[in-house]
Amino acid sequence: MAGIYLHIPFCKQACHYCDFHFSTNLDNRASIVAAITEELVLQRDYLQGERVNTVYFGGGTPSLLSEAELNGMLDTLYKTFPVNTGAEFTLEANPDDLTKDKLASLRRSGINRLSIGIQSFDDAVLKFLNRAHNATLASQCVVDAYDAGFENISIDLIYAIPDQTEAVWEENIQKALNLNPQHISSYSLTIEQKTAFGRWAAAGKLRPVDDDLAGQQLQVLVGRLEGAGFDQYEVSNFALPGFQSRHNSSYWKSEAYLGVGPSAHSYNGAHRQFNISNNSLYLKALQAKTIPATREELTREDQINDYLLTTLRTAWGADLTHIFNTWHYDVPTTHGPYLNDLLRSQYASLDNNILRLTRRGKLLADKIASDLFLLTP
Ligand code: SF4
Missing domain, CATH: 3.80.30.20 (tm_1862 like domain)
Known part of the structure; x- marks a missing residue:
């Protein structure tokens, strides 16, 4: 959908x-x-x-x-x-x-x-x-x-x-x-x-x-x-x-969406598309029946990190099995000690391999997500 x-x-x-x-x-x-x-x-x-x-x-x-x-x-x-x-x-x-x-x-x-x-x-x-x-x-x-x-x-x-x-x-x-x-x-x-x-x-x-x-x-x-x-x-x-x-x-939930209008973004899982943030240039392009957008193909790293950044802000959390099955990225192996610290200090919980932030963890959601990112050299 x-x-x-x-x-x-x-x-x-x-x-x-x-x-x-x-x-x-x-x-x-x-x-x-x-x-x-x-x-x-x-x-x-x-x-x-x-x-x-x-x-x-x-x-x-x-x-x-x-x-x-x-x-x-x-x-x-x-x-x-x-x-x-x-x-x-x-x-x-x-x-x-x-x-x-x-x-x-x-x-x-x-x-x-x-x-x-x-x-x-x-x-x-x-x-x-x-x-x-x-x-x-x-x-x-x-x-x-x-x-x-x-x-x-x-x-x-x-x-x-x-x-x-x-x-x-x-x-x-x-x-x-x-x-x-x-x-x-x-x-x-x-x-x-x-x-x-x-x-x-x-x-x-x-x-x-x-x-x-x-x-x-x-x-x-x-x-x-x-x-x-x-x-x-x-x-x-x-x-x-x-x-x-x-x-x-x-x-x-990383579902596809189309954004239309100046500055709107679109996403389909494989790329993001950004419309120009300028009303006159947008108008000119559409009058010539072209779409004034730039496209950014999402690498494996982008997809994993976007997933962590968005889902860790939500009540449904980040599904570590999904991350492994989809992108072959094993968060517990890469960030074991950090993950254990999060659980021990009650910033997060882990049930059925779904990582959810607690109320205090949510205050630091973006920081915690970025600490769990896949970083390629
Ligand atoms: S300037 Fe316009 S878009 Fe921005 S907050 Fe005010 S009403 Fe909303």
Whole structure:
């Protein structure tokens, strides 16, 4: 089974921390939407006839799309790919776009899962991040989404925000829980060089939160969400039973996906493909019916290391038998003493040769995965 990701590269304004690909110039929006639709057709063979089980509109801000634009892309997608009945259709949305009319139109279009970029329920924090919404809208849009008939709602929250007190963070978590979402994604604020925060940090005007404090905030989140019945099925993702993101899980399970739109990635097990991160060049290429992408063939080392990096962040863990059978890489032989240390100090458990990180291990998931990498000279 496969997934399709559509990258909608526009935003009303630039959040101070964001290094995703987007433009705040909406002038060529109609042409870009047409180009993304054209790319779906040009890429019709990428998934080799595999059935599509998840479709994800990400960005950027897909909730800026009109009903006609969204329906146009979906019509083409249905005509071009075999889509499973009951497929998951997620759309990332910003609270300021989610009017009652908008929510009704998204339902009519067949979107059955919303991922809402709330980030914080605190007005001072939202202003600091340069988000376009306020705290009142953040809560109201979720209530309105339920009223419109959505039954699968994910909320994004950011932690490790400089100067955000513990009390504000805990209050944020409580406010999120009060809205009864089925899913919460929460990422630590990272200061990226080419963002407003990156420039402020370089000029000494912003000091990132240190890793220990960020780790404590994640632990508070894990404790509160697990207490409310959520499962931390990936380091940054929490779901009530039956509400894991099927689309993102397919990334972590190394299933094939096609990404269309500027900056989108695709993956089919043997290679990754990266679309150009530039709206004008993307448009030009698609108008000439070419796909502006670079391709990276994945070596055995890449495949093993990608597998470790993604699965060790998840609740289902890394299957060491699968790694051996697929790539003839014997992790216990190569990293025996390190593995024993992980188990002894309760950073990980090993059952049926499946390596899973414990709660404290998950705080160091990327580091532990990289320590287990296959390294060829
Ligand atoms: S965080 Fe989302 S809304 Fe903000 S600039 Fe980035 S893509 Fe746009």
